[in-house]
Structure formats: structure tokens, C-alpha cells
Amino acid sequence: MAVTTRQLTQWKQKGRPIVALTAYDYTIAQLLDNAGVDLILVGDSLGMVTLGYETTLPVTLEEMIHHAKAVRRAVKQALIVVDLPFLTYQESPQQAIHSAGRILKETGAQAVKLESGNKEIAQTVKKLTSVGIPVLGHIGLTPQSVHQFGGYPQQGKTPDASARILEEALALVEAGAFALVLEHIEAYLAKEITEKVSIPTIGIGAGAYCDGQILVVNDVLGLSDWRPPFAKAYANLRGTVTQAVKEYSLEVKERKFPQ
Numbered sequence: 001m002a003v004t005t006r007q008l009t010q011w012k013q014k015g016r017p018i019v020a021l022t023a024y025d026y027t028i029a030q031l032l033d034n035a036g037v038d039l040i041l042v043g044d045s046l047g048m049v050t051l052g053y054e055t056t057l058p059v060t061l062e063e064m065i066h067h068a069k070a071v072r073r074a075v076k077q078a079l080i081v082v083d084l085p086f087l088t089y090q091e092s093p094q095q096a097i098h099s100a101g102r103i104l105k106e107t108g109a110q111a112v113k114l115e116s117g118n119k120e121i122a123q124t125v126k127k128l129t130s131v132g133i134p135v136l137g138h139i140g141l142t143p144q145s146v147h148q149f150g151g152y153p154q155q156g157k158t159p160d161a162s163a164r165i166l167e168e169a170l171a172l173v174e175a176g177a178f179a180l181v182l183e184h185i186e187a188y189l190a191k192e193i194t195e196k197v198s199i200p201t202i203g204i205g206a207g208a209y210c211d212g213q214i215l216v217v218n219d220v221l222g223l224s225d226w227r228p229p230f231a232k233a234y235a236n237l238r239g240t241v242t243q244a245v246k247e248y249s250l251e252v253k254e255r256k257f258p259q
């Protein structure tokens, strides 16, 4: 049975951790789906890991739709969530409905993700959910605000800042979000939010007390040339690919391949 947003809430209630990863193309999405990943995020991190941009800011709606379509063609079980890129939802709830609507209609994905839980964004989430578009919230370190943060520092480090993040979490729940990504915050704060909200929390660099975990797939596979300290590589595909290409290159040059 394909994973639904409702199922994620049931898993929270049962204490069954949610397994989430990003994917940006057909082959990787198929491998993740076959391996039983519950939620696949077509993250705007694709701008950095797939398209070579310095930040997620230049990513366009067209680029997200292009990659999400490829992921959709591969996936049979996982819930697919697609990021709304920078400035495709912040202007107005109408802009958000237009962008999210295009994602759902053109890609076949089931939900969208957007960043922040401030008052305006909570209103936007309310509008989106009122027209039947499921929304995954994203609070804590929100990479689309990189220039405001001056990089990617841990968030919620003062009592005031933690209180604001908790407030944003509660506002997103109230607005109808089906789950929350908590990025790069202290474990104690993630624990407090997880205990206080009825919807699942999915952590990235937010400690062990979330209802699930998400990482960028290139980091997990050891494909990235850099990864954040909280990410863990479970393979070294960078080394494997380099070695394979070197062997192929040598065999071609020495006329050993093809035989």
C-alpha cells in the first residue's frame, strides 16, 4: 500500500519511526522506493547537489517540476513531497496555491513543503490545506533564509529563539500542516516540539527524539564532496565511482575494453 499523510500520523501514534530521504532523479528514487523509504522529498537542495548552485535560492519552479516528474515515474510506494522553491510562495497565498497546484497537477506528487512558520506563512499553509493541498512544514534552520542567517548556523540557541520556533510549530499545526521538518536545532527543543504536537516531526540535525529522520541522499551515499556534521554517510559512492571510471578509462586506453 502506498504511504499516505494519514499513515504518517498513525505511525507517530504507534511510535514507528518515519524514514525519509531526498531524491532528484528516476534511478535513485527507484532504489529508495524499492528499499522501503517512507517519504521521498524532492528537495530544493537539488539546486546545490544536482545543479551546482551555491545556495537553494536560484532554484525555479520549472526545475522542481522537471525533477519531481522523474521521481514520480519511479516511485510506487513512498509519499512524494516536493519543495516550493524560494519566492514561489512567499508573496501571497494566491501565489502559493498557483505554485503548489502546478506541482500537484503536473508531477503527480502528493504534497508540498515550504519553509518557516511565521504568521504570514502559517496563513498561506491554512489556505493551501483549505483547498486540499497537503503541506509539510519546515522550521529551525531554513536554508532559503541563508543570507539572513549569515550561513547555516544551528537555530533556537537562546530561550527567545527556541520559544519562537515552538510557536511556529504550533502555528503550522493549527494551519493544517501534516508533518514538520525540524532542521538543525538542539535535541531538547526537537523533543519538546515532538511531544507537544499531534503531527509527526521529521528531524535533520535535530537529534534522536523526532518521529522520523530525513537526510540528503547524496550525503547518505557518500556522493557529496562536503556534508554537514550531523549527516552520516552509509557508503562511499564518490570513491566507488572514481575507481570504476579510472578502471574503465585505463581499459579503453589499453584496448582491453571491449574485448
Ligand code: KIV
Residues within 6 Å of the ligand: 022, 041, 042, 043, 044, 045, 046, 083, 138, 181, 183, 204, 214, 215, 216
Ligand atoms: O531541500 C532539502 O533537501 C530539504 C531537506 C534537507 C529537509 O529541505
